[in-house]
Amino acid sequence: MTDAPGVEGQPEHAHFNLAEHCLARQARQFPDRRALVLIGEGGATEIWTYGALDTAVRRLAAGLKTLGLPSQARILIRAGNDSSFVLAYLAVIAAGHVAQPTSAQLTTEEVVALSLDSEASAVVLGRDYLTERAAFPHCVVLDPDEMARLATHPPLAAYAPTAPDDPAYLVHTSGTTSRPKGVVHAQRAILGRRPMHRDWLGLGEGDVLLHAGAVNWTYTLGVGLLDPWACGATSIIYNGPRDPAVWPRLIEGWRATIFAAVPTVFRQILKNCDIAAFDLTSLRHGVAAGEALAPQLLADWHAAAGTWIYESLGMSEISTFISSRPGEPIRPGSPGRPQTGRRVAVLPIDGGIDPLPAGEIGLLAVHRSDPGLMLGYWNRPEEEAAVFRGEWFVGGDLAAFDADGWLWFHGRNDDLMNALGYRVSPMEVEKVLAHCPGVAEAAVAETRVREDVSIITAFVVPQPGAAPGEQAVLAYCGAHLATYKCPRKVVLVAQLERTPNGKVSRKATARRFAPPHA
Template identity: 60%
Template sequence: MSDDRQPPARFNAARYCLAGNARARPDKSALILAGEDGPRARLSFGEVDRAVRGIAAGLLGLGLAPGARVMIRMGNEADYVLVYFGALAAGLVALPASPQLTPAEAGFLMENSGAAIVVAGAGCPIDPAGLGGRILLGPAEIAAMKAGPPLAGYADTAADDPATLVYTSGTTSRPKGVLHAHRAIYGRRPMHAHWLGLRADDVMLHAGTMNWTYTLGVGLSDPWAVGAGTVLYDGPRDPAIWPRLIARYRATLFAAVPSLYRQILKYADLAAADLSSLRHGCTAGEALPVDLLEAWQAATGKPLYEALGMSEISTYVSSGPTIPVRPGSPGRPQPGRRVAILPVDGPPEPLPPGETGLLAIHRSEPGLMLGYWNRPEEEAAVMRGDWFVGGDLAALDPDGYLWFAGRNDDLMNAMGYRVSPNEVEGVLGAHPDVVEVGVAERAVRADVRVICGFVVLRAGAEPDADALLAWCRARLAAYKCPREIRFLAGLPRTPNGKVQRKRLDEAAGAA
């Protein structure tokens, strides 16, 4: 008997999302790129399919070998989407990069990935001198590819062939690449019914930027996999815009991080907005506070469904149309997922309900990453027998709902992005006035945590928090930058000399 949880042996992620739609509904709206005052771009499935295959043919015409990395350095523009799927259609590996990255950060990704091509948008200038012989493509070259002869068919890739390389913060001072196969998009299928409630007649409005896996997955791949349309936004980040966009485009689903839902409640006039088209909201990237869940439902009368995921696996635990919301829990493992709680130490034998341990998912999961790019030691560290362990401490109750107990490491969560304290410490520690530094999350409200730098200055240096924050902003993407600096006489350490990050805030309060 075949396992319908697993994709066919020959499987291309772009073909899965686009080819059937181009045949069955070529004139249906696939993507609207909305501006503040109206659409900036509107593409049908037929147009997306044609443009994606044109870009695929253009990329292959440059002599790239299968699996070559294509780094995408663009803002929220339609070409970002087309280049991303074009790389997959060609059998290449798409590397979506944030436009917020500094030149040094972007350079690290380019070098570490061994990218063969860098595709740059108009708002992301790149110094050709720093390319190291790599091919640089700009808007004019992409436009020519879209207009050129298209690839006759999508690349005949295997389900396990590499498709996407996503960089995320790890336990070292540099981001690490998470390599996903084409099968990862097929592995998203349990989300469609059990979290998103996706249907072919849906219009998904997603609030994220295009480089984020939350946007590329929930905002694009998932709707397209069922024939639904997507609306993305490229305009001023005013929280009050989102109810207007829901009304203007008759969005049936809205996806964002919890902090944006809170901003909408605070700054938007929901009573004046026509939300009649909206069935429910979806949220991921951060834990959903109970008070926010209740406030949103009271203000809109619409359900809010949460999901838990990570770069290595995407979302696999959720509430949704088939999984009733239980406030304070992100939900239950989606049907078909093999999820367990393992002991922190000892053999990887699943624990019974109610016991706290490491949250794990079975290696048979089709959405699980292929591995970390050139980091075999970190791959080994996250595998416990047949289980992938991401570092979250949790318990499953007798009804299967997940309850968090914190993290087993020090990774921080900033606006849905995982950020390594080591990376931020490396930047702060390079400042000439800084002798020692520790970085950790700090609670500023009951449900809001920010990245904070705890700094020991050299003798005679003046404490200047603004100068240190500016130093970080010049060297780190905005989402990685500390929001606060606290000055200490010394950092709390273990007897072995290791900085105790969990005690940094306590030490600052006692200083």
């Protein structure tokens, strides 16, 4: 266990607003510095300075306050990878409401379900989603024209006087049920990210951080936007066609100093690009999260690019808290050590609050005092109670510390799957498969196709006399689930493996029927 003093930067005043923390001081001190650069197809560029971003956010926040929504209303944001999403997210928080960002990959029915779960008062619809207007009769719909009208108001003189423990944003994550649960984060969550600025990102005022994700993904929202702004740095986001070669081109063209992505993106760059053809001398290092960084990929990137990739491990409930540190040696295969000030422990799997000694495998836990830890799960008191043991928040990750304090990951203690950095509940996928024509029963599990690559596989028992084809099953899933939740492979089986008490065993089914990986 690590038991250092608490994370630095707890709010000293009764009022604290996340959006204000990211913009107000910066707009006063260096209004003309680039805060956000959005690059589109053909190099089309949209640049926001801190001064312009601060003013635009306060204008839109003033407009939102005229809607008469209840205090701390949830406002769901359904927009593309563009500045409209960014402005809406910040303005909702600046106005004292709760931002609910959603992934563009979600289907309409998934997003409607999230809006109902959060009891959202309003939904921001981007231009690509206007056909969904009728799906939100329970919400005030704010389309681009209405958002433009709201943005004409005189800017708020001050950001909403929220308290540090007031909710700022709500994100949904897969749990152990078929229904995603809302994770509510406080205004102070931005201060809980400070340890990662030093101990993972190596981030400072002069940095230019390029993130390979879309702004409506929580990894990008945090690392790609909020973290650079909290430090007064510049964020670069690309929203054009996806081509692995675009990333080294952008690093070269914009003199990026830090590149953030999932390991898969680094792998694609190496596979499809001649790194030597680009000038990457501005790049100090890369950072990776969302999935395990294979030691061979780390070595290959360093050999080709001359820089290291620093890995991290986190959860939706707290973001990253374990990481390797810029400028210090890396232990390939380990995501790193607890960041400075974090209280992190490995607790016994079967219960108890006494941390296990080095070398023993248990459940990874973070102390309740961490300012980055969630306020709780939205309207899920039973699930919330289940993840706390005394003063410890206990996730489902199995891990062990070595004698030097490095963490070694040993998988999940439940059946949750990892798909390109997203946690996916097998029950959510199985719920859809249960209605698929020709399917009598299904189990879903994460299976390996290579030593460092896993996919979601559906094991399907056909209805009598039926023979559902793989493409038909995949197409059905694609119509009802976000792309990242969809199985990549379908295996027809006569029956699913079960436990002695008759419960389907996903892991045993996968062990028996999954094709061997390369």
